[in-house]
């Protein structure tokens with residue numbers, strides 16, 4: 374397939390699936406796609422040209438169903454298609470890792486205190502406080518009771534932007550409800566030595582869902598204005614609620630640091646919509662980071678098979694799940710209506726095969742020459758660290774590193790300018806990423 378060397382994304386040549394109409398997902402050769410600069414997002418849009426349609430017709434002539442499908446597609450206004458990862462090979466170098474700590478039980482989230490000690494959440498429910506050198510640790514008491522199991526437990530963590538004064542720690546976790554139901558929730562408390570005081574749940578996903586222990590989302594990211602983004606999942610069995618604005622299933626929400634609702638949220642005052650919703654149509658967002666240059670939110674989302682996505686969620690927009698997606702169910706069954714639909718956003722970029730992304734961070738430091746401003750994403754499967762070079766809101770290239778590091782659950786910049794990783798294992802590690 375048309376993959377440029379070195380993982381460079383070949384604009385307009387990425388493999389595309391026909392069609393916006395929900396026709397069967399026949400793979401077709403490149404349709405002579407051209408790119409048009411999106412007006413507001415700076416993102417490329419692509420549509421079939423007459424040259425492309427000739428290619429398409431030639432191909433489609435092989436099968437009547439395909440011809441019909443493409444013919445109908447070309448007769449309608451073109452819909453944007455996102456660039457697909459060229460699936461570059463994982464390379465050994467120019468970075469490696471130094472082990473800072475090990476013996477962490479499925480660590481999920483990492484936050485650095487101002488004195489360089491580290492808080493690490495473990496999925497089973499423990500919050501560990503590690504010395505700056507990683508060699509000793511204590512368990513923080515007073516943490517909320519979590520519904521651990523499946524993918525759920527103690528998950529994302531963030532410190533208050535004003536932590537040095539208020540000592541507040543924010544935790545995302547799976548919270549039990551009635552009759553076996555559970556949902557993602559956000560608690561905050563005050564770190565006092567090795568104890569969390571004044572713990573209060575400031576926000577709860579609604580409704581709580583029974584019959585699933587998966588898809589909790591759960592990254593916490595503070596915006597520059599002090600509001601808190603909480604990324605969520607579709608709870609696996611609640612897919613029909615993702616497009617329903619009266620739930621917070623499959624949403625990114627934005628709340629104030631005390632759990633109240635920012636007055637400038639996009640659905641404030643709209644009947645039948647939850648006012649905390651920032652964006653919707655998400656499947657399971659386990660990576661999120663604020664671009665240090667723009668202050669805007671970027672998210673990385675677990676898709677179904679072939680549908681992992683990089684998004685740049687904007688206020689009030691619909692990111693499509695489960696109506697549009699590049700993925701199919703792991704059973705092979707199609708999902709939704711196709712890959713594009715008016716009123717629904719395309720991802721900035723998607724992965725097929727998937728990388729099972731978890732954790733994302735922009736590199737703002739100077740430790741890695743030439744990589745300033747790049748977005749790093751953890752991969753659970755196949756594992757390792759993915760670097761995305763971004764340019765004007767588009768992915769310019771993708772490179773994959775650390776072939777032997779295993780499942781990466783979180784990626785966090787340290788106060789020393791290095792990136793730190795958590796690996797997802799019963800003997801999970803905290804690793805510093807260093808140039809080789």
Ligand SMILES: [Ca+2]
Nearest residue numbers: 682692693694
């Ligand atoms: Ca999407």
